[in-house]
Amino acid sequence: MTSPYETAKDQLLDAALIHVPFDGWSEATFRAAITDVGLDEGLARAACPRGAVDLALAFHARGDQAMVDRMKAEDLSALRFRDRIAAAVRYRLEAVEDKEAVRRGTTLFSLPHHAADGAKAIWGTADLIWDTLGDSSEDVNWYTKRATLSGVYSATVLYWLGDDSTGHQATWDFLDRRIDDVMQIEKIKAQVNENPALSRMMAGPNWLLSFIKAPSKTSRSDLPGSVTSRP
Incomplete structure (x- = not known):
């Protein structure tokens, strides 16, 4: 109720x-x-x-919910995973009925005393995308996935705000390029793990990172998550 x-x-x-x-x-x-x-x-x-600040955050949350509803309604099973991510970001932007409201929100959350609220809102969008797509990460990857997607989403929003191309096609092309950049990083990470010499070099950092765990479902509103006593 x-x-x-x-x-x-x-x-x-x-x-x-x-x-x-x-x-x-x-x-x-x-x-x-x-x-x-x-x-x-x-x-x-x-x-x-907090007056209008709370309304701006409610506006963002409303767009997030519209995105999730559409993600659940669409059949994304035939898409590559990177294309599912791109579709989710596109759905999020297409949920906006008034671009000027987003522009004004970007201005508001660029102010130092509201920057944390803006960052949290963007992180929340990335978190919802990964959760809705079924991400089951329980280690440091939980954070890196959301941090990377937050960066992609933020850059795409800024590009979209200035895009006057037909159907925002320039924005979707920009989004694809950003995701391709991320996939190149993932490819390099895989190559490092497959190289015995580099793998040994990264053994220490990887051991430390193994202590980092994703936050529990009940503590998602307060980050970071938890550090366990044993990996």
Whole structure:
């Protein structure tokens, strides 16, 4: 059952999106949304203690959910895994109905005092993509996969914001190139592991990395995960 606070936040977000292109994710936008909805200000502040910042994060989360819903509805089984990743990122961007709202959010989360919120939101998107695709990593790979995808996603969003090509084809081409770059890194890592001399050289670092474990499902909202006493 949806709580009154979540209902209020959804109502405020819908109302705020009309004002964001003009006033950004600002206090002015938040107050205008309260007025438009006719909501008690106390309830609005309880639902969004940080005002428009919480609405910007709710907007991002709404896009994430639309992406996950589409990923589950589409049949991706015939695609190579790298193409499933590309499809997921594309679905995430295609879930955006107002590019200006994303542009304004990028500006907001580039501010030093909101940068951590922005980074966490992007990490959350990458985490949802990997989880929905069935990633079962339990070691340091859990982190490297999400960190790498966060970088790819961030770069693609910035490119997409300035892309005026038909159907955003230039963005999808850019995304494919970024994923190809990542695959080259993975290829090099595999070659290192297959080379006996290099493998011995990396034995110490790999042993240390073996202590790093993925966070539990219940602690995903707070990173990093855990370090075990034994690998």
